Amino acid sequence: MTPENGKEKKDFDAEAAGMKRYRNGEIWEFEDDMGVSDGDGTGVLLGLDGGTTSTVCICMPMIPFSHSQLQSLPILARAVAGCSNHNSVGEIAARETIEQVMADALSKCGSKRSLVQAVCLAVSGVNHPTDQQRILGWLRDIFPSHVRLYVRNDAVAALASGTMGKLHGCVLIAGTGSIAYGFTEDGKEARAAGAGPVLGDWGSGYGIAAQALTAVVRAHDGRGPSTMLTSSILQTLGLSSAEELIGWTYADPSWARIAALVPVVVTCAEAGDEVANKILLDSVQELASSVKAVVERLGLCGQDGKSAFPLVMVGGVLEANRRRWDIGKEVMNCISKYFSGVIPIRPKVEPAVGAAWLAWNFLMKECHKG
Amino acid sequence: MTPENGKEKKDFDAEAAGMKRYRNGEIWEFEDDMGVSDGDGTGVLLGLDGGTTSTVCICMPMIPFSHSQLQSLPILARAVAGCSNHNSVGEIAARETIEQVMADALSKCGSKRSLVQAVCLAVSGVNHPTDQQRILGWLRDIFPSHVRLYVRNDAVAALASGTMGKLHGCVLIAGTGSIAYGFTEDGKEARAAGAGPVLGDWGSGYGIAAQALTAVVRAHDGRGPSTMLTSSILQTLGLSSAEELIGWTYADPSWARIAALVPVVVTCAEAGDEVANKILLDSVQELASSVKAVVERLGLCGQDGKSAFPLVMVGGVLEANRRRWDIGKEVMNCISKYFSGVIPIRPKVEPAVGAAWLAWNFLMKECHKG
Structure with a gap:
């Protein structure tokens, strides 16, 4: 058996398992034991930073506070897992890591999927709209349809962690991989490097x-x-x-x-x-x-x-x-x-918090539109 | 299941199968149908060139001719397979490719393992004595104990293909990978590049x-x-x-x-x-x-x-x-x-033939010693 065949086999297994993933997957069994109805509990946000070395998921309460209060928002739970860059570990492993770390974060603070208002998944390896669409597809399988889902390159969360969730300026990440990513105030974006x-x-x-x-x-x-x-x-x-x-x-x-x-x-x-x-x-x-x-x-x-x-x-x-x-x-x-005008910022919070702030910002914008 | 787990699983399967590999493996079933006893048939040599793109195995008759006649020696069979560099495709896949291509070559010319006098396996990815020992171990599992086995870097076969099996001078290979490898007439060797x-x-x-x-x-x-x-x-x-x-x-x-x-x-x-x-x-x-x-x-x-x-x-x-x-x-x-003294040589035969010539040379030297 060649490694390729092995990979195909695993894809097939995962697809079959995926049919009953929502509500029944082992990862989410903790929800059955919670004994709270969907109406109970506070709404929450998930912010996820997925890098080539590790993946962090943050759970925050969804309170319609003002933007200036973002920084004082409490972190309800934090969960950590390994690499979730699909270019590095393959799609199946990346997907499982992401699902597991989100379940861990919700479980830790006694919350569950039906209470999630919005998820911002910021992962390395999102380089093209097709990457974004594929990952949105994974999330759609996991969450109920009311949950707002946002998928971005992990650089976007890192920028947000230094700008209080505002997408303006440039971020440089240099860890296992490196990337520069920037936004203008009117929403234009550009990136360089980050190609592995x-x-x-x-x-x-x-x-x-x-x-x-x-x-x-x-x-x-x-x-x-x-x-x-x-x-x-x-x-x-x-x-x-x-x-x-x-x-x-x-x-x-x-x-x-x-x-x-x-x-x-x-x-x-x-x-x-x-x-x-x-x-x-x-x-x-x-x-x-x-x-x-x-x-x-x-x-x-x-x-x-x-x-x-x-x-x-x-x-x-x-x-x-x-x-x-x-x-x-x-x-x-x-x-x-x-x-000469560059203002260096070394964020005081980690990128996963930036991702949660982004989820809050995106959701607020949609609410104001609606 | 992570890819790592998948790999371990395959290693385990292959190990279990390896217990009955000699004489019973599917790859070698053709030998049972040959109906010749071990005493029949002419002795043969196998020369194998394993690169990062493809692997070629040549079968030649083992006649104790003189060195100058090497070039006129007929090729009994030639078989081709994919990559056998264990650094590129992993150990299990490399080993299977090597075993299959040798079986194909023997089967094509109606020969079998008991008739093999010597094998020269020249594969890329042999960079250290431990690589050589590991691959010799694979071959020991496959062939009867009387068969002489030689394992070298594929560069050595490429050199031999241009020097009629003599290990003197330098070879430069540049295909998918590249390496320079050289020998002095008194047996010193050195290499550069080829590190992937x-x-x-x-x-x-x-x-x-x-x-x-x-x-x-x-x-x-x-x-x-x-x-x-x-x-x-x-x-x-x-x-x-x-x-x-x-x-x-x-x-x-x-x-x-x-x-x-x-x-x-x-x-x-x-x-x-x-x-x-x-x-x-x-x-x-x-x-x-x-x-x-x-x-x-x-x-x-x-x-x-x-x-x-x-x-x-x-x-x-x-x-x-x-x-x-x-x-x-x-x-x-x-x-x-x-x-200024460099003499460029573009070999007229492929490296796998060089490997078969090496097998002949190594075997002759051992016979003269004995």
């Missing part, structure tokens, strides 16, 4: 680590300069030679496993290793050029290039820390040379 | 095509110059926008599917597209630097750098053709600037 490891996402954690691994192989071959990365990476992975790296690399296709080597690269760069320093400097350029492309396409910087706009920065690669080599700071230095 | 897509195999067919896809994404984002590659690749793949490329890329992890875009890149380069030209020029540099690293480490060019040594060139990316952009010719131009 095969398509040149070199500023990401995966990109940094893959280049470090490549540098080790090149040094070993005699095609590149020797580097401290060799001993540091081999020691971290418990390998005894550079040849073993090839087997290690392909033994598990997880992008997050490769990206987890970023701290080793930073440590080598801080210790003065030139190869590691060049990899980090290149990644800074890559990340800055992604932001530049989005800002210019949307004209966020105004005609004179000096208008103010928020730049939200999110993700493990950009996080401020006490290290000497601060990738996020270097990226910001680079961008403020292009655009 | 994650580890910077940029001169390969996969590397060329992945860079072309990246260029399309960058042009679309506004991070790179616009290029003819956009319309050519989208048209070839039947896609209507660059956003759709991301979904296409990750829908199927096969390296060969990406590498199949190389002719599109060559066509664009020939039509004057600068981005496509730069990608091909970079790949020429990459391939030449791999050869240079091997030649220098082994001292194949002698102390004065001018000694004669064979350079065998193999693989779709290097094949001479009537195009104006001839990657193989450019690589050779580059290498002859470094090493």
